[in-house]
Amino acid sequence: MxxxxxxxxxxxxxxxxxxxxxxxxxxxxxxxxxxxxxxxxxxxxxxxxxxxxxxxxxxxxxxxxxxxxxxxxxxxxxxxxxxxxFGILFQSGALFQSMSIAENVALPLQEHTDLAPEVIEMIVKMKLELVGLRPHAHKLPSQISGGMMKRAGLARAMAMDxxxxxxxxxxxxxxxxxxxxxxxxxxxxxxxxxxxxxxxxxxxxxxxxxxxxxxxxxxxxxxxxxxxxxxxxxxxLSASEANLLSEDEQIVYQFLRGAADGPITRRRSADDYREDLLGMDASGNPIEGAGSTHGRM
Ligand SMILES: Nc1ncnc2c1ncn2[C@@H]1O[C@H](COP(=O)(O)OP(=O)(O)OP(=O)(O)O)[C@@H](O)[C@H]1O
Ligand SMILES: [Mg+2]
Known part of the structure; x- marks a missing residue:
């Protein structure tokens, strides 16, 4: 809690x-x-x-x-x-490819603690058990699936509690x-x-x-x-209820619903158009390089 x-x-x-x-x-x-x-x-x-x-x-x-x-x-x-x-789980899992899953999880413990190798081995087993990867401890990252890599990354992020x-x-x-x-x-x-x-x-x-x-x-x-x-x-909320929301919340509404129509898409096309045509942003401020042949990609 x-x-x-x-x-x-x-x-x-x-x-x-x-x-x-x-x-x-x-x-x-x-x-x-x-x-x-x-x-x-x-x-x-x-x-x-x-x-x-x-x-x-x-x-x-x-x-x-x-x-x-x-x-x-x-x-x-x-x-x-x-x-x-603190632990970090990056998008890719960011595992070292030449090291086994167990070695990857052991790494932070070896780097940041003075624990004996047997103790580290035990902690690694516990963390791998936690994410359901203990039977795969000896495999290289290239030998496991994307989901397993994420779990291995999580075990490593958890290594130091x-x-x-x-x-x-x-x-x-x-x-x-x-x-x-x-x-x-x-x-x-x-x-x-x-x-x-x-x-x-x-x-x-x-x-x-x-x-x-x-x-x-x-x-x-x-x-x-x-x-x-x-x-x-x-x-x-229904679409008509959502119309009563504040401007910010209408953006939240469109995002949460993944809707194709709403303030996000309207703003995007208005911005692009204004920028392309006049070299101005949504507030009317000039954009460097826009509206010319070397405008943004
Ligand atoms: N190291 C950097 N140097 C210059 N610009 C950067 C750098 N990192 C991010 N940006 C710019 O900052 C903006 C936000 O990028 P960021 O990666 O935080 O977006 P995001 O919300 O995580 O997007 P996504 O959902 O696609 O991962 C982008 O325009 C990006 O080009
Ligand atoms: Mg991102």
């Missing part, structure tokens, strides 16, 4: 890559024991937000605290110590059943080990299965943040 203790605190976070503002003024809290799902269209900044949270990008402005520590204030040793307390787990698209590229299995695994880890999870996904079924709370990003800002039930309520 979630408690009031905040494990991840993001405050007024902005991230620019060159002149492109990818995140602007993002604030959110993730409390102990809860699973927060971050959703949003492709390119809206989900992975960037996750990378900032785990310290692999620096913020342009704003702060991120993990387990009560502002990560920008930590030196190398301080961050290494903090890093031991992290307090927080970060996932980027855990069910991307998996068939619906395997994807549902990964969701169950995430739920079990949360329930049985009190892990706090931050999950980036645009798979709606998965999001509604695992989330306690949801965050919807759009164009680098938070459109809506709230309990799963609140998002579910919006999802289930």
């Amino acid at each position: 979630a408690t009031e203790e905040v494990r991840v605190a993001v405050r007024d976070l902005t991230k620019k890559f060159g002149t492109q503002t990818v995140l602007s003024g993002v604030s959110l809290d993730v409390r102990a024991g809860e699973t927060v799902v971050i959703m949003g269209g492709s390119g809206c900044g989900k992975t960037t937000l996750l990378r900032l949270m785990i310290g692999s990008h620096d913020a342009t402005s704003g702060t991120i605290s993990l387990l009560g520590q502002d990560i920008s204030q930590l030196d190398g040793d301080g961050f290494d110590a903090l890093k031991k307390q 992290p307090k927080i787990l970060f996932y980027d698209e855990p069910s991307a590229g998996l068939d619906p059943v395997t994807s549902a299995e990964i969701d169950q695994l995430i739920l079990e880890l949360t329930k049985n080990f009190g892990v706090t999870s931050v999950v980036v996904t645009h798979e709606m079924d998965s999001a509604f299965t695992i989330a306690d709370r949801m965050v919807m990003l759009d164009g680098g800002r938070v459109l809506k943040i709230g309990a799963r039930d609140e998002f579910d309520r919006i999802r289930k």
Whole structure:
């Protein structure tokens, strides 16, 4: 169960890559024991937000605290110590191809602890059992399926008994059943080990299965943040009821329903057209290079 203790605190976070503002003024809290799902269209900044949270990008402005520590204030040793307390599951599973599944799971324990090899071996067996891969421990990543790779990645992310787990698209590229299995695994880890999870996904079924709370990003800002039930309520509205929602919530509605028509698509075509024709963005500001032969791709 979630408690009031905040494990991840993001405050007024902005991230620019060159002149492109990818995140602007993002604030959110993730409390102990809860699973927060971050959703949003492709390119809206989900992975960037996750990378900032785990310290692999620096913020342009704003702060991120993990387990009560502002990560920008930590030196190398301080961050290494903090890093031991969180696990990451990347999209690909990011396993080392030349190492067996067991060796992959053992790696963080060998790197970050002084445990004896027999103890590490035992922990690895336990983690692989947790994700149902113990019989496949000796195989190389190339010898297992995509779903098994995700589970192996999860076993490795769990190796150090992290307090927080970060996932980027855990069910991307998996068939619906395997994807549902990964969701169950995430739920079990949360329930049985009190892990706090931050999950980036645009798979709606998965999001509604695992989330306690949801965050919807759009164009680098938070459109809506709230309990799963609140998002579910919006999802289930009729089209005429949805017309009464705020502008932001209408975007949420279209996204949750995966509808072809709505503010997202209308905005996209209006933007493209205006940009192409006049070299202006939606607010009427000129766009460099747009409306000319060397406009954007
Ligand atoms: N290292 C980088 N350097 C420059 N631009 C970047 C970098 N990483 C991301 N971007 C830009 O930031 C924007 C958001 O990218 P991000 O990967 O966060 O999107 P996303 O929401 O995860 O999308 P998807 O659902 O497709 O994974 C994109 O326009 C992308 O080109
Ligand atoms: Mg991404």
